[in-house]
Amino acid sequence: MRRFLKNRPLVVAVAAVFILLIVALATSGDRTLTFVESAFGGAIQPVRSFASRASLAIVGFAQNIFNTTDADIENQQLKVYVSQLEQTVNELDAIKAENERLKQLLNFTEATPELNYTTGVVIGRSQGIWFDTFTLNIGKAKGVEKNMPIVNSSGLVGRITSVGATYSKAVSLIDSSMSVSVTIERTRDTGMVRGTLTPGNEVDTLELYYLPADADLLPGDKVVTSGIGGIYPKGILIGEVREVSRSSSSERNATLTPAVDFRHIEEVMVIGGMEALEGVE
Amino acid sequence: MNRVALLGVTMFICFYMDSIFFPLVNFYDICPDMMLAASICIAILSGSVSGARFGVIGGLVMDIAVGRFLGLNGAMYMSVGYLAGFFYKKYYADNIIFPAVASSAACFLKDNFLAAISALTGTKFVYTSVLLTYIVPCALITGAAAFLMYVILKPLFTSIVNKSQQERVTN
Numbered sequence: 360m361r362r363f364l365k366n367r368p369l370v371v372a373v374a375a376v377f378i379l380l381i382v383a384l385a386t387s388g389d390r391t392l393t394f395v396e397s398a399f400g401g402a403i404q405p406v407r408s409f410a411s412r413a414s415l416a417i418v419g420f421a422q423n424i425f426n427t428t429d430a431d432i433e434n435q436q437l438k439v440y441v442s443q444l445e446q447t448v449n450e451l452d453a454i455k456a457e458n459e460r461l462k463q464l465l466n467f468t469e470a471t472p473e474l475n476y477t478t479g480v481v482i483g484r485s486q487g488i489w490f491d492t493f494t495l496n497i498g499k500a501k502g503v504e505k506n507m508p509i510v511n512s513s514g515l516v517g518r519i520t521s522v523g524a525t526y527s528k529a530v531s532l533i534d535s536s537m538s539v540s541v542t543i544e545r546t547r548d549t550g551m552v553r554g555t556l557t558p559g560n561e562v563d564t565l566e567l568y569y570l571p572a573d574a575d576l577l578p579g580d581k582v583v584t585s586g587i588g589g590i591y592p593k594g595i596l597i598g599e600v601r602e603v604s605r606s607s608s609s610e611r612n613a614t615l616t617p618a619v620d621f622r623h624i625e626e627v628m629v630i631g632g633m634e635a636l637e638g639v640e
Numbered sequence: 641m642n643r644v645a646l647l648g649v650t651m652f653i654c655f656y657m658d659s660i661f662f663p664l665v666n667f668y669d670i671c672p673d674m675m676l677a678a679s680i681c682i683a684i685l686s687g688s689v690s691g692a693r694f695g696v697i698g699g700l701v702m703d704i705a706v707g708r709f710l711g712l713n714g715a716m717y718m719s720v721g722y723l724a725g726f727f728y729k730k731y732y733a734d735n736i737i738f739p740a741v742a743s744s745a746a747c748f749l750k751d752n753f754l755a756a757i758s759a760l761t762g763t764k765f766v767y768t769s770v771l772l773t774y775i776v777p778c779a780l781i782t783g784a785a786a787f788l789m790y791v792i793l794k795p796l797f798t799s800i801v802n803k804s805q806q807e808r809v810t811n
Contacts, residue, residue, distance in 0.1 A: 368688060368689050368692075368722075369722075372688070372692050372718065372719070372722045375692075375696060375715075375718060376715045376718055376719050378711075379696070379711035379712070379714045379715035379718070380711065380712070380715050381711075382710055382711035383703075383709035383710060383711035383712040383715065384709075386709055386710040386711065396704050396710065399701075399704050400704050400705060403701075403705065407659075407660065407705065410656050410660050411660050414660050414661050414664055415664070418664055418665060482660075483659040483660055483663075483705055483706045484659065484660075484663035484706060485659075485663075485706045485707060485708065486658045486659065486662065486663070486671070486673060486702070486706070487669075487673075487751070487754065487778070488669050488770075488774055489751075489754040489755070489757070489758050490707075490708040492706065492707070492708050493706070494659075494705060494706050520708075528706070528708075530708075535758065535763035535764075535765075536761065536762075536763070555764075555765075556758065556763055556764075556765040556770070557765075558668070558669050558769075558770055558773045558774035
């Protein structure tokens with residue numbers, strides 16, 4: 360013991376690890392970020408936004424290169440000309456795709472005018488499979504608050520868990536800690552959807568639980584939010600049934616394919632004004 | 641380039657790779673933990689205190705920017721950095737296999753620790769499946785990343801150390 364106490368760096372390291380683990384435990388729930396976190400996160404946000412945009416551009420460029428293998432058989436001059444044209448077309452395609460995504464987001468907002476929407480961009484994601492969280496470039500300054508739902512043109516993306524002045528962190532729908540009350544669109548049965556931890560799968564998966572025993576569920580059925588609980592507005596698309604489980608020993612009723620492509624989330628919308636919606640209902 | 645600048649640039653690159661690049665570009669979710677590999681390489685090159693300091697700062701940056709819990713990555717990377725520092729000057733410095741093996745082992749332990757936390761918080765998963773399809777491949781790729789990182793960092797660290805020794809002699 361005396362030898363341990365004499366080794367000052369070791370004592371400091373053990374104490375620091377202990378303190379950090381206590382802090383981690385204390386900050387495990389949803390919360391408002393501290394001033395230090397908010398200030399530090401805000402300070403590095405421009406760099407992250409730039410790096411995020413640059414990465415997307417690099418990935419897009421690499422994908423474009425793989426898409427132009429036919430040009431290899433043409434002569435050098437023609438190759439240059441073709442690649443220049445393709446570059447222009449790809450740029451136009453990217454703009455068109457972005458325009459389409461934004462248009463779809465606009466359509467979504469027009470369908471529910473009683474809610475207010477703040478558009479944000481994903482600027483970072485957690486590493487590994489254990490926690491599926493991501494960071495948005497909008498925070499308290501834009502009216503974002505804890506627990507606000509996040510959607511994109513395809514459906515429900517997740518919810519805000521912690522908010523800083525200029526950025527916020529969110530947990531995605533496929534995170535294993537998430538559970539959302541849902542309705543089967545065709546039969547109006549209600550159940551609960553949870554995120555899953557399924558590494559090595561090309562497609563993300565959700566699990567549907569707690570449906571009534573006599574529920575008539577078919578592959579392809581659309582699953583939407585039920586609105587129960589007051590966090591998520593009613594009717595947001597979650598996904599569709601991929602596989603129905605009839606096993607009585609399992610509490611799981613079905614496996615769902617999420618509507619959102621969680622591997623390629625770029626722009627999202629944070630939904631505010633849920634109180635107004637409750638007033639309308 | 642001085643030592644602080646080198647550590648800063650290394651940390652920024654690892655942060656960028658871990659939080660922006662690899663979430664976009666990965667193979668079935670398998671990607672290396674660059675910050676962990678860097679903490680180990682730095683600890684092996686310059687001792688426990690440097691490794692732990694790099695680990696805790698890098699981990700906290702990750703926690704603040706993209707982490708779920710504030711301090712979890714800080715604690716893990718600091719422990720790893722501190723422990724890897726025990727091998728500082730205790731083996732042949734040109735052995736580039738050693739940092740790779742240490743990083744693989746650390747990544748394996750880290751993912752098992754996170755698996756335990758996930759299981760304790762109610763996440764259901766099949767451990768053997770996660771072990772074979774995620775934990776082991778991630779450990780191997782982190783080892784490979786550490787191998788490359790060590791090859792790059794070692795000459796830079798050596799030149800900085802030599803330069804500072806020369807300055808001391810001149811003064």
